[in-house]
Amino acid sequence: MLYSRLTASQKRRAFRAALNSGRLQRMPGAFSPLVAMAIARRGFEGVYISGGALAADLGLPDIGLTTLSEVAARSAATARMVDLPTLVDADTGFGEPLNAARTVQVMEEAGVSGCHFEDQENPKRCGHLDGTTLVPVPTAVRRIAAAVAARRDPDFIIGARTDAKAHGGIKAVVERAKAYADAGADLLFPEALADAEEFEAVRAAVDIPILANMTEFGKSTLLTVDQLRDLGVNVVIYPVTMLRVAMGAITRALESIDETGTQADLVDDMQHRHRLYELLGYSDYTTFDTDVFDTGGRQ
Numbered sequence: 001m002l003y004s005r006l007t008a009s010q011k012r013r014a015f016r017a018a019l020n021s022g023r024l025q026r027m028p029g030a031f032s033p034l035v036a037m038a039i040a041r042r043g044f045e046g047v048y049i050s051g052g053a054l055a056a057d058l059g060l061p062d063i064g065l066t067t068l069s070e071v072a073a074r075s076a077a078t079a080r081m082v083d084l085p086t087l088v089d090a091d092t093g094f095g096e097p098l099n100a101a102r103t104v105q106v107m108e109e110a111g112v113s114g115c116h117f118e119d120q121e122n123p124k125r126c127g128h129l130d131g132t133t134l135v136p137v138p139t140a141v142r143r144i145a146a147a148v149a150a151r152r153d154p155d156f157i158i159g160a161r162t163d164a165k166a167h168g169g170i171k172a173v174v175e176r177a178k179a180y181a182d183a184g185a186d187l188l189f190p191e192a193l194a195d196a197e198e199f200e201a202v203r204a205a206v207d208i209p210i211l212a213n214m215t216e217f218g219k220s221t222l223l224t225v226d227q228l229r230d231l232g233v234n235v236v237i238y239p240v241t242m243l244r245v246a247m248g249a250i251t252r253a254l255e256s257i258d259e260t261g262t263q264a265d266l267v268d269d270m271q272h273r274h275r276l277y278e279l280l281g282y283s284d285y286t287t288f289d290t291d292v293f294d295t296g297g298r299q
């Protein structure tokens, strides 16, 4: 009832241990706290907060327009509702290395378990699009080092994403990955790798845990959890999947109401009122306070 029973530091400790466990952590993207609750209910290991999905939810393209405050507020609202660890997309750190440092401290206060910074120049864009630009290695290293130095909870995970695949191939990815690991990154996010062979090459060259971004309509082959486990990947994210699925359903529903004049045809595909209340733990609230109106499951 109400919020997660675990403290932020308990969730962070669990996340760090999970990253070192060798077990694949599946982290679907939650574009709202309710989606995060559904992810937890289904038994996934963690929740990802996608910058692209968050921007889209605000009606914006993913080009670095969202602010630290907006991302932190959504992250806090999401993290507090689940016992699972939450990993947040911190884009380029919202500015200079000093901004990356502040981002870490704000994210610690938001109660999330970690965040990642990418080595793109601003305005950044989705790593699966053409035309990204990278900052030089020393600038990216300063970004990561500043984030690491600012961290107060040693279990807070700092991820380093490199978009170097499009700028020098796997060789450049590995070179940058090593520099970021040396700067203290806990987790490597090699963006937009093409296939299993490329993950294999990065895994062989880098010691720190690796994240695989299984985003749709991008440059990466969609690998299964079994394939990713075999490759020694530690975290898999499905960053925008839930948003895309929901928007697909919403678009079809709007067409159906527009065409038929009623939502009657849609009812069977809806999450039932009972299931929603069950997910929200409605009955716990009524047990706690009998003055809270209980629908008794009736509509």
Ligand SMILES: C[C@](O)(C(=O)O)[C@H](CC(=O)O)C(=O)O
Pocket: 049, 050, 051, 052, 053, 062, 089, 125, 126, 127, 128, 191, 213, 215, 216, 218, 239, 240
């Ligand atoms: C992971 C990502 O950074 C995100 O914001 O979720 C995006 C995902 C996407 O746009 O499909 C990315 O740059 O890969």
Ligand SMILES: [Mg+2]
Pocket: 050, 051, 052, 062, 089, 091
């Ligand atoms: Mg992003």
